Amino acid sequence: MSVQELIDISRLYGSNPAYVIAGGGNTSFKEGATLFVKGSGTSLGDISAEGFVKMDRAKLARIWEKEYPHDEDQREAAVLADMMAAKQRGEESKRPSVETLLHDLLPFTFVVHTHPSLVNGLTCSQDGETAARKLFGETCLWIPITNPGYILSAAVKKAADAYRVRTGKPADLIFLQNHGVFVGADSIEEIKAIYTKILAVLDQKIARKPDFSGKIGVYGDSADIARLLAACAGQNFRVAFERNAEFARLTGTGADFAPVSSAFTPDHIVYSGSDPLFITIDDTKGLPEQVRDAWKRHLDKTGRAPKIAAVQGRGIFGIGTSEKTASLAIELFTDTAKVAAYSESFGGPRFMTADKIDFINNWEMEKYRSKVVEKP
Numbered sequence: 004m005s006v007q008e009l010i011d012i013s014r015l016y017g018s019n020p021a022y023v024i025a026g027g028g029n030t031s032f033k034e035g036a037t038l039f040v041k042g043s044g045t046s047l048g049d050i051s052a053e054g055f056v057k058m059d060r061a062k063l064a065r066i067w068e069k070e071y072p073h074d075e076d077q078r079e080a081a082v083l084a085d086m087m088a089a090k091q092r093g094e095e096s097k098r099p100s101v102e103t104l105l106h107d108l109l110p111f112t113f114v115v116h117t118h119p120s121l122v123n124g125l126t127c128s129q130d131g132e133t134a135a136r137k138l139f140g141e142t143c144l145w146i147p148i149t150n151p152g153y154i155l156s157a158a159v160k161k162a163a164d165a166y167r168v169r170t171g172k173p174a175d176l177i178f179l180q181n182h183g184v185f186v187g188a189d190s191i192e193e194i195k196a197i198y199t200k201i202l203a204v205l206d207q208k209i210a211r212k213p214d215f216s217g218k219i220g221v222y223g224d225s226a227d228i229a230r231l232l233a234a235c236a237g238q239n240f241r242v243a244f245e246r247n248a249e250f251a252r253l254t255g256t257g258a259d260f261a262p263v264s265s266a267f268t269p270d271h272i273v274y275s276g277s278d279p280l281f282i283t284i285d286d287t288k289g290l291p292e293q294v295r296d297a298w299k300r301h302l303d304k305t306g307r308a309p310k311i312a313a314v315q316g317r318g319i320f321g322i323g324t325s326e327k328t329a330s331l332a333i334e335l336f337t338d339t340a341k342v343a344a345y346s347e348s349f350g351g352p353r354f355m356t357a358d359k360i361d362f363i364n365n366w367e368m369e370k371y372r373s374k375v376v377e378k379p
């Protein structure tokens with residue numbers, strides 16, 4: 004067991020879009036008193052030894068003995084400070100993953116956390132918890148929707164401790180509602196076996212897979228609409244466009260768009276926003292006014308510019324401060340469409356709640372992460 008194995012398994016899942024998109028997910032390895040955990044702002048797909056932060060496990064364990072302020076912002080700041088102080092010498096310039104505490108508390112040599120679309124079809128569905136128990140039995144833990152950071156780690160700790168008392172074993176498969184999955188094992192072979200099983204079981208259960216065929220980057224007046232949206236967004240904004248079979252279906256009417264009209268997970272919020280804008284188009288009326296009016300109404304309602312505009316009869320527009328962030332918005336929206344389609348097999352989609360969405364929109368850590376991605 005070695006750091007090299009950690010690098011190998013991180014790259015394996017990090018470069019597979021079925022598991023990880025946009026640098027999401029994180030991994031760790033424990034060796035004696037040291038936890039090697041993915042650094043914030045690094046991507047699993049091309050990670051090297053420097054991408055991991057060496058943490059002092061004794062110092063991390065001490066975090067659980069401390070009392071933190073009740074106020075959310077104060078608490079997260081205090082925990083972050085203690086986490087930064089738990090870095091080993093020589094790691095000063097790095098920032099450990101926000102899920103570090105969670106990695107440390109699972110008593111396995113390797114922990115691999117990802118956000119696979121198939122898994123999120125389950126974790127972002129109405130009957131997800133019941134379906135998870137039916138499909139994976141008592142071997143899995145289900146954690147209800149929780150704000151990320153310390154609060155999530157505390158919720159998992161409580162559930163994992165109870166699980167251990169109940170079963171005599173540590174929990175090695177943990178589903179996080181509206182987020183993803185944690186898998187732990189003492190060898191990378193076991194990690195792979197658990198993941199292969201999860202995805203095979205879910206794949207077999209999914210009744211409808213979305214159809215992304217017929218992908219095109221220009222359709223009818225899409226270039227005009229892209230220019231109008233860029234003008235609404237402001238100077239230096241870029242707009243990307245995509246139409247495919249699934250996007251054509253989703254942009255039929257407002258009702259068709261409903262299953263993808265909000266956010267499923269924190270990653271979706273960070274890259275494609277929490278409030279995609281659906282623009283109804285009346286072809287007998289002028290296009291510019293309709294786009295501008297819809298944009299203005301959206302701003303008035305949400306206080307935020309959209310990162311995704313779905314235009315009736317056209318397709319999906321991604322809006323960002325660079326070509327890269329504009330296409331990332333579409334990439335994450337594509338994942339939203341997958342999650343929505345898969346969730347149909349588990350009672351239909353279930354978005355994050357409004358308070359959890361607000362938390363992410365205001366979260367300092369996520370701002371940091373999206374800023375890292377926006378760097379050229």
Ligand SMILES: [Zn+2]
Binds near residue numbers: 116183
């Ligand atoms: Zn995560």
